[in-house]
Structure formats: structure tokens, C-alpha cells
Amino acid sequence: MRRTFLKQAGALSAAALAQRAWGQAAAPMRIYAVTWRGKTQVEIGMEDFFGKQGVPVEFIWRDAAQTPARLEGFAKEIKELRPDLVFTWGTTATLGIAGAYDAADPQRFVTDIPLLFAMVADPVGAKVVPALRVQGRDITGVFHVAPLAAQVESMRTYRKFEKLGVIYNAAEANSVAIVASLKRLGNAQRFGVVDVAFDRDASGKPLSTGIADKIATLKQAGAEWLYLGPDTYLLTQMKEVAAAALEHRIATFSATEAVLNSPFPVLTGLVSSYYLVGQFAGFKAVQVLQKRLRARDIPIETLSRYSFIVRMEVAKQLDILPPVALFNYAIVK
Incomplete structure (x- = not known):
């Protein structure tokens, strides 16, 4: 197709x-x-x-x-x-x-x-x-979204890690499913996954409270990357999330193009x-x-190609420059 x-x-x-x-x-x-x-x-x-x-x-x-x-x-x-x-x-x-x-x-x-x-x-x-x-x-x-295994391999190509952090909206079924899949993949490939969910009110609606503290918690738990999944609410809070990750020197990886097109300091991603x-x-x-x-x-499909994007300004701020080999195929901005 x-x-x-x-x-x-x-x-x-x-x-x-x-x-x-x-x-x-x-x-x-x-x-x-x-x-x-x-x-x-x-x-x-x-x-x-x-x-x-x-x-x-x-x-x-x-x-x-x-x-x-x-x-x-x-x-x-x-x-x-x-x-x-x-x-x-x-x-x-x-x-x-x-x-x-x-x-x-x-x-x-x-x-x-x-x-x-x-x-x-x-x-x-x-x-x-x-x-x-x-x-x-x-x-x-x-x-x-690219297969999770491909996303994890992209992160490893840029910088090896033992623990992956995730912040997500537990009110979105899509986000819950992805966190569960990441944990299964982590068990199979021997890396840890630490996750935090956005606060929610009595009706289940996500709240923007305590985001900086949640990123600090991930850092304390040993997260070396912060995974930014295809989560609509996460996108609306990206300014604070990305700023907190940068402050704690956690490399950020996005699964979606919109995040990497935003002005907020997100390092890299494999996106369509x-x-x-x-x-x-x-x-x-x-x-x-x-x-x-x-x-x-009609089969449900994804695109056949993804773009590996690296934002050099953020890489310099984190002092985590990409390996030379990445320049052969990554889109460097």
C-alpha cells in the first residue's frame, strides 16, 4: 500500500x-x-x-x-x-x-x-x-510513530544508557499503552524505565502542577534520557518539561515532529x-x-521512512554532541 x-x-x-x-x-x-x-x-x-x-x-x-x-x-x-x-x-x-x-x-x-x-x-x-x-x-x-525498538536504538546510537525516564498523561490510553510497551522492551533489552504521570483532578483531567519536581524525581531515579512520547497533553506542557530536563541535564528524545518543531530545548528524535x-x-x-x-x-500502516533529527544548539547546552557517524544520516538543525 x-x-x-x-x-x-x-x-x-x-x-x-x-x-x-x-x-x-x-x-x-x-x-x-x-x-x-x-x-x-x-x-x-x-x-x-x-x-x-x-x-x-x-x-x-x-x-x-x-x-x-x-x-x-x-x-x-x-x-x-x-x-x-x-x-x-x-x-x-x-x-x-x-x-x-x-x-x-x-x-x-x-x-x-x-x-x-x-x-x-x-x-x-x-x-x-x-x-x-x-x-x-x-x-x-x-x-x-516509529517502532519503539527503533526509537530506543536511535537513543543508544546517540548515547548509550541504562535507564530511561518517561513523563506522560495517564488519561490518554495511547500514552498508557506506550509506557507499558517501553517497560516490556526494557525487560527484554535490559534497560530500566522510570515513569511519572501528570497530576490529575477529581474528574481525571491532567494538571500542570509539579512538573519540575517530577523531572527532578526522574533524574534522582537515574534517568539518562527523557522519552517524550506522542502525548497531546505533554505537548501543551513542553515548555516547562523541556526546560526542567535541560536544567537537570537529561537528554530529551521525541517521538513526534511537532515537539522538534517547537522552540523548546528538545535534543533529538526519530519522527515522521x-x-x-x-x-x-x-x-x-x-x-x-x-x-x-x-x-x-485496507491495512493500517505507517510511513516507510523516518527522520532522525538532532538540534545542535541543545546538544551544546547539554554538552552532549552527537557521534560523528550520525552526521552521515541525521538531519542536524
């Missing part, structure tokens, strides 16, 4: 695809799009894919604004509007619309309209689907392009809308 996407996106002109696939008078297909924190480069990439390929699409945009309670209303509206496809950004939005595969109550969730997701870091671990192929439900998508994730999602949408494939028959 990735090879087909790259071949088609690079070889077909918009006019040719539009004429062959849709015809001059084709009515636009409707996509109900649920974002989590407004439009990102993912949605821009997807829209651009449709535009460049001449695919007529009408979007119905809804933003949860990082408020899970809104998702129930969106699910009801989807059932009323009956769009041709549902698009969701992120794990919380996807689970809020489709439910977990083993608890998808059709009265509460959307189960009879094909769904396409993006930015779900661990679709299996978060129980969106039981497997990336032969999903068992009409869901497909694009995940954006949000824009290209959106383009790939657009390609998969066309398989459902134009080729009439069932979403369950």
Missing part, C-alpha cells in the same frame, strides 16, 4: 486521475472529520492530496478541543448525517467515535460507517483494532512528517471512496 501510494502520488497528474476516477460532474463525497486540537499539518496534507489528485470531497469539520465529552455528541451527529467516511485525529478521538474493538456498543459508537484515523501511535495497544491487518472492523488508518501522514491518509481515503474498498481490507 505504501509503494502504491508513492507511485500514484508521484506519477499521476491531478487532471488524469480526476477524469479517470470521478468524471467531470462527480458529486463530492462527504468526510466527517474529528480533530483533537484543531487542524494540524496532517489535515492540511490530506486536503492537499485530494486537491492535487482532483478528488471532490466535502469536509464536515468538528474539533473536540481536547475535551473527550464532546465526542459523544459528534458520534450522534455522524449517525444522523451518514457521511461517506469518518476521519479521526489521535487515539482519544478515535476511541471516542468508534470505541475499543472489544467494547464497541453500536448504540454509543459509530460502527457502521467506514473510519479512517491518523496519529494513533499504537492502534493495537490502544485497542482500536486487534491487528494492523485483518482488522475485523471497518477501520483503517496511518500511524505516525505530519504532512506526509496526511497525504498517506488521503490516499487511503480514496481507496474507500473511489475504489469502494472496505476499510477493513
